[in-house]
Amino acid sequence: xxxxxxxxxxxxxxxxxxxxxxxxxxxxxxxxxxxxxxxxxxxxxxxxxxxxxxxxxxxxxxxxxxxxxxxxxxxxxxxxxxxxxxxxxxxxxxxxxxxxxxxxxxxxxxxx
Amino acid sequence: xxxxxxxxxxxxxxxxxxxxxxxxxxxxxxxxxxxxxxxxxxxxxxxxxxxxxxxxxxxxxxxxxxxxxxxxxxxxxxxxxxxxxxxxxxxxxxxxxxxxxxxxxxxxxxxxx
Numbered sequence: 001x002x003x004x005x006x007x008x009x010x011x012x013x014x015x016x017x018x019x020x021x022x023x024x025x026x027x028x029x030x031x032x033x034x035x036x037x038x039x040x041x042x043x044x045x046x047x048x049x050x051x052x053x054x055x056x057x058x059x060x061x062x063x064x065x066x067x068x069x070x071x072x073x074x075x076x077x078x079x080x081x082x083x084x085x086x087x088x089x090x091x092x093x094x095x096x097x098x099x100x101x102x103x104x105x106x107x108x109x110x111x112x
Numbered sequence: 113x114x115x116x117x118x119x120x121x122x123x124x125x126x127x128x129x130x131x132x133x134x135x136x137x138x139x140x141x142x143x144x145x146x147x148x149x150x151x152x153x154x155x156x157x158x159x160x161x162x163x164x165x166x167x168x169x170x171x172x173x174x175x176x177x178x179x180x181x182x183x184x185x186x187x188x189x190x191x192x193x194x195x196x197x198x199x200x201x202x203x204x205x206x207x208x209x210x211x212x213x214x215x216x217x218x219x220x221x222x223x224x225x
Contacts, residue, residue, distance in 0.1 A: 004154075006154075008152065032212075041218075042218060043116070043203055043205070043216030043217050043218050043219055044155065044203075044216050045215075045216065046212075046213045046214070046215075049212045049213070088154045088155075090154070095212075096207075096212045096213070096214065097143055097207045097208070097209055097210070097211060097212065097214065098160065098167075098168070099157045099160065099168055100145075100155075100157060100214065101157065102147075102154030102155050102156070103154050104152065104153050104154050105152075105153070105154050
């Protein structure tokens with residue numbers, strides 16, 4: 001069993017829809033939770049970072065962490081075609097400036 | 113461009129050959145990371161450095177893989193006696209020790225024939 005599980009998709013939604021992306025994990029020692037976005041043939045870029053449980057909002061993006069359920073989510077409001085990419089959840093035990101464990105990624109497509 | 117740079121961007125080699133990749137981190141970033149990503153998967157951690165010290169190495173990394181960061185600036189990743197299973201994108205990232213963000217380079221795509 002992988003430490004981090006993520007539905008690979010693909011997920012296709014119309015422009016303007018709310019998108020929900022999720023991951024589960026098995027290692028209760030994870031403290032730092034991240035969402036990265038990766039466009040085709042590019043390296044991942046950090047979207048959201050959360051320490052421990054709770055919610056964090058940044059513009060159209062909201063990240064949620066529920067450590068009791070070992071479940072994290074990313075919500076995208078008012079989705080745009082430019083949001084089409086692969087979204088990777090990621091987590092770390094000691095700090096985000098150390099070893100990161102990534103999910104397999106969910107490929108998202110926003111239809112105009 | 114002040115981002116992480118990786119060279120070469122693409123490498124095709126025959127099985128059994130050695131290959132070396134280079135990563136130049138963002139200036140003054142003291143941490144440097146190597147990951148490997150195969151098609152349809154997320155990046156898989158290989159190793160990371162703080163300055164010239166290698167702090168952690170994945171147990172998945174066989175003895176054919178070696179990474180160095182001799183002066184605490186650029187890093188090299190060498191794969192000896194390449195196998196077809198080594199075909200992947202090799203990603204480098206850098207960060208400050210106190211910062212939350214790892215900045216990734218564009219990767220080196222390796223194909224072993």
